[in-house]
Amino acid sequence: MKKTASDGRTRERLTREAIADGAVALADAEGLEAVTIRRLAKDHGVSPMALYWHFKEKDQLLDGIAERLFTGVDLPPVSAEPWPEQLRGVLEALLAALRPHPAVAGLVTTRILTSEAGLNVAERTLSHLRQAGFSPEHAAEIGSYLLSAVVTLVTSEPGQRHGDDEEAHEDAIRVRAASLGALSPRRYPNIVASAGALAACASPDAYYSLGLDMLITGISGIATEPAKAEAEAAS
Known part of the structure; x- marks a missing residue:
């Protein structure tokens, strides 16, 4: 892919840390599978080449994400x-x-x-x-x-929330709790008794x-x- 002058200027502004932060935010919203160099480049409004300057492959990007998490400790x-x-x-x-x-x-x-x-x-x-x-x-x-x-x-x-759809999250917990609660109480008495806690943390x-x-x-x-x-x- 041909590198443009705008890519060079963007590279000066787009830091390794900013890219990793964007990757974490994307994973939080859509899951880790959504995180690709092309997707991050699109989100930042640059060509993939601008990101390759910092991360030449996805494994390096994953390393950068882990580093950002440890930096937050x-x-x-x-x-x-x-x-x-x-x-x-x-x-x-x-x-x-x-x-x-x-x-x-x-x-x-x-x-x-x-x-x-x-x-x-x-x-x-x-x-x-x-x-x-x-x-x-x-x-x-x-x-x-x-x-x-x-x-x-x-x-x-248990009951961990994924994404921003609160209604879908609550529906998933109800379905999970109902499914576990519907098991045979003779065969699985303790699972049935704990169905709510297994579906989601009370606290x-x-x-x-x-x-x-x-x-x-x-x-x-x-x-x-x-x-x-x-x-x-x-x-």
């Missing part, structure tokens, strides 16, 4: 609080950045170590896990699990708080043995 300052509280603060900051963008939240799982913003999140997470007494190897494994768990909380929220905030409670409680429960082992090794 407002890490709390390091404090004198016990490590479980500090670790929870990091997970809460990550959750706050991902929760508004469920369509692209899954992109961060394999991209946390590919940008400075992601590296900062990883470093803080590993630091608190090392404080808990875990070895570098175990801290890396647990840190990866925690990232995946937070992403899963976001992408699997999304409570749903996320419970999820973090389970993660921190679980990590705290297994932290004592590694800490004891390292203390004995050092003595």
Whole structure:
């Protein structure tokens, strides 16, 4: 495709960050499958060549989206609080950045170590896990699990809204609840009893708080043995 002078001027104005922000907004509205370089170029009123200057292929664009999500993680300052509280603060900051963008939240799982913003999140997470007494190897494994768990909380929220059609969203929840509620109560008594909660969260905030409670409680429960082992090794 022939590059025009206007493409050159637009390239100066159209930053990598602005393109990634546009991609996130498009995914929020229409889903990740709608995000293409051609579509973003059209939305920005430029030719695809103007975007290729920053992202030569879609995988690079997806990397840029993940980087923007990590940039939005407002890490709390390091404090004198016990490590479980500090670790929870990091997970809460990550959750706050991902929760508004469920369509692209899954992109961060394999991209946390590919940008400075992601590296900062990883470093803080590993630091608190090392404080808990875990070895570098175990801290890396647990840190990866925690990232995946937070992403899963976001992408699997029951009754999560997609797009701007409130009526369609409410209709979908009613259909889902009715479908589960219509199952045989003899064969599936607990699913029938929980039909409403399975179709949609009564309180999304409570749903996320419970999820973090389970993660921190679980990590705290297994932290004592590694800490004891390292203390004995050092003595």
